[in-house]
Amino acid sequence: MATITLRLDDAIKEELEVLARGRGQSLSDLIRWALDELLLRNGQATHPDMRPEISPLSLTVVERQQLALLHRILARVVGEDNDVDGDKDYQLDRAKVIEEGFVGEYYKEFIGILPELGPRDSGFVLDVLDLFRIVTHSLNKLTADKIEVDADLRRALRFDGFDENDPIEGHMLAYARYLVLDQGRWTELQGTFSMSNDRGNSHSRRAAVYQRMLAEHAKIKAEGRLDRGRPEDLLLGVEDLRRLAAAQIHPDRRG
The missing domain is CATH 1.10.3190.10 (yfbu gene product, domain 2)
Incomplete structure (x- = not known):
C-alpha cells in the first residue's frame, strides 16, 4: 500500500481529529474515507447513464481542449445524415459539453467505449x-x-x-x-x-x-x-x- 505525506495547519488537524473520534475512526481512516468519497468509491448513487466505470471523473485541460477541437473539426466535415458520427449540431454540442466542463455529460463522450478485455x-x-x-x-x-x-x-x-x-x-x-x-x-x-x-x-x-x-x-x-x-x-x-x-x-x- 502506498504512503503519502500530507501537511496540514494545526487547527485543521485538530478539527479532523475531533471529527474522526466522533465517527469512531482514526485520522488516517477518516482521510482514506474522504478520498474514497472524492473518487466515488463509497457507493454513492450516480445516474446509471453516467457509467462511472468508464466515464472519467475529470479530464485535464489539455484533454478537454483536444476533444473539443476534434468535435469542432468533425462538425465541419460530417454530412447531414451521418448515423455513425452524428451531424454538425451533435458535434458542436459535444464540443460545448467538453469546453464547459459538464462532467455529468461526459458519459456521452465514452458511451460507446467498453471496458478493456485484459x-x-x-x-x-x-x-x-x-x-x-x-x-x-x-x-x-x-x-x-x-x-x-x-x-x-x-x-x-x-x-x-x-x-x-x-x-x-x-x-x-x-x-x-x-x-x-x-x-x-x-x-x-x-x-x-x-x-x-x-x-x-x-x-x-x-x-x-x-x-x-x-x-x-x-x-x-x-x-x-x-x-x-x-x-x-x-x-x-x-x-x-x-x-x-x-x-x-x-x-x-x-x-
Whole structure:
C-alpha cells in the first residue's frame, strides 16, 4: 500500500481529529474515507447513464481542449445524415459539453467505449480458438483416413462460442467474432458465428468448460506424444478427443 505525506495547519488537524473520534475512526481512516468519497468509491448513487466505470471523473485541460477541437473539426466535415458520427449540431454540442466542463455529460463522450478485455482474458480467447482449430483439423484428418468418429463425440467437440448474456463472456464473444469474421483468422471456425448459430452466442457460460478442455489438452501434450516439429504432429487421435470431451464435464458430476 502506498504512503503519502500530507501537511496540514494545526487547527485543521485538530478539527479532523475531533471529527474522526466522533465517527469512531482514526485520522488516517477518516482521510482514506474522504478520498474514497472524492473518487466515488463509497457507493454513492450516480445516474446509471453516467457509467462511472468508464466515464472519467475529470479530464485535464489539455484533454478537454483536444476533444473539443476534434468535435469542432468533425462538425465541419460530417454530412447531414451521418448515423455513425452524428451531424454538425451533435458535434458542436459535444464540443460545448467538453469546453464547459459538464462532467455529468461526459458519459456521452465514452458511451460507446467498453471496458478493456485484459491480457489474461484475451489470451484465453486465443487459446480456445487454437484448441478448437486443432480439434477441427483432427476430426477432418480422421475422416480423411476413414477412421470412424461417432456423431456424439463430434457434437461434444463443437465450438459453441461464448455466453453473450455474461459480461465477461460477452466481451470474449465480441473479440472472437472480430478475430474470425473481421480479421479472417481461424476461418475453420466461421460456422460458429453464422446467423443459424446465433452468431456464436452459446446462451450458457462456456469459459469454465473450455478451461477444463485446455487443461486436459496440456496434459496430453505433456505426455510427449504430440511433437511441435510439424503442424500435422499436433493433431489428436480418437482417444485424445474423447479425453477432451470428457473434460468438459465438471469433476463433481462425473460418474
